[in-house]
Amino acid sequence: MGKPQKDPEGFERKILHQLVDFTNAHVLEVGCGEGRLTFKYAASAKQVIAFDPDHDSLRIARTDLPYDLQKHVHFAGASAKDIPFSKETFDIAILAWSL
Amino acid sequence: MVHALDEIRRTLKPKGVLIDLRPVEENWSVEVSSSVGYQAAGRLNDMPIGLADDEAAFEALREAESRRWFVKEKEEEFAFFYYWDTPSEMKEFMEDEWEDFEKLEESVYQKTKSIWASANADAQVRVRVKMLITLWKEL
Numbered sequence: 001m002g003k004p005q006k007d008p009e010g011f012e013r014k015i016l017h018q019l020v021d022f023t024n025a026h027v028l029e030v031g032c033g034e035g036r037l038t039f040k041y042a043a044s045a046k047q048v049i050a051f052d053p054d055h056d057s058l059r060i061a062r063t064d065l066p067y068d069l070q071k072h073v074h075f076a077g078a079s080a081k082d083i084p085f086s087k088e089t090f091d092i093a094i095l096a097w098s099l
Numbered sequence: 100m101v102h103a104l105d106e107i108r109r110t111l112k113p114k115g116v117l118i119d120l121r122p123v124e125e126n127w128s129v130e131v132s133s134s135v136g137y138q139a140a141g142r143l144n145d146m147p148i149g150l151a152d153d154e155a156a157f158e159a160l161r162e163a164e165s166r167r168w169f170v171k172e173k174e175e176e177f178a179f180f181y182y183w184d185t186p187s188e189m190k191e192f193m194e195d196e197w198e199d200f201e202k203l204e205e206s207v208y209q210k211t212k213s214i215w216a217s218a219n220a221d222a223q224v225r226v227r228v229k230m231l232i233t234l235w236k237e238l
Contacts, residue, residue, distance in 0.1 A: 004189070006182075007179050008180070008182065012120075012230065015175060015232055016120070019173060019175070019234050088112045090115060092116045094118045095121065097122065099119055
């Protein structure tokens with residue numbers, strides 16, 4: 001089955017950047033899947049922790065992670081029910097198609 | 100969901116920002132699109148599971164707001180398109196990936212095929228998904 005092309009117009013990326021300034025932000029992304037959304041804002045952020053309970057999707061996200069993002073983007077297997085970080089860690093949290 | 104919102108709040112710095120980005124059910128439009136424009140072929144039917152998921156998400160956010168965890172700063176709707184080269188690819192995807200959420204009626208599928216067959220050579224089929232993005236500020 002061929003995968004559909006998603007949002008080639010880039011509306012999602014455009015509106016996300018209109019609403020939030022990611023510059024130097026510590027970002028938590030919940031439900032990152034294969035990292036499709038992560039890659040649209042990560043270059044501006046200082047650090048991104050993106051997690052998802054689906055390990056197959058995370059494997060794809062790690063494989064597709066561009067070299068220039070590898071130092072500050074980390075994909076992890078976790079769920080929002082128990083976020084493995086101490087309090088007051090992040091400036092921005094994103095529920096990425098996951099609520 | 101409410102517990103997850105509480106967990107997110109715990110890890111956010113004071114005055115941190117929560118972005119809720121997700122599709123919402125609204126009998127999404129099926130269209131044939133080409134370099135000269137687009138034509139609507141019909142609408143998908145929302146399935147009960149998808150509608151229930153939407154309601155649960157809105158209810159969780161109302162609960163978080165009532166507990167004064169977050170305050171809504173801004174909300175916008177926008178279109179997010181899925182494109183396929185052919186109607187049959189779209190149908191196959193929907194049956195595999197969206198079967199619990201959306202139903203493509205045979206009449207809409209047949210109309211999509213008919214429009215696509217007579218459209219420009221570069222025509223694709225697409226679904227216009229309604230997206231909601233909401234910015235919440237931690238209180």
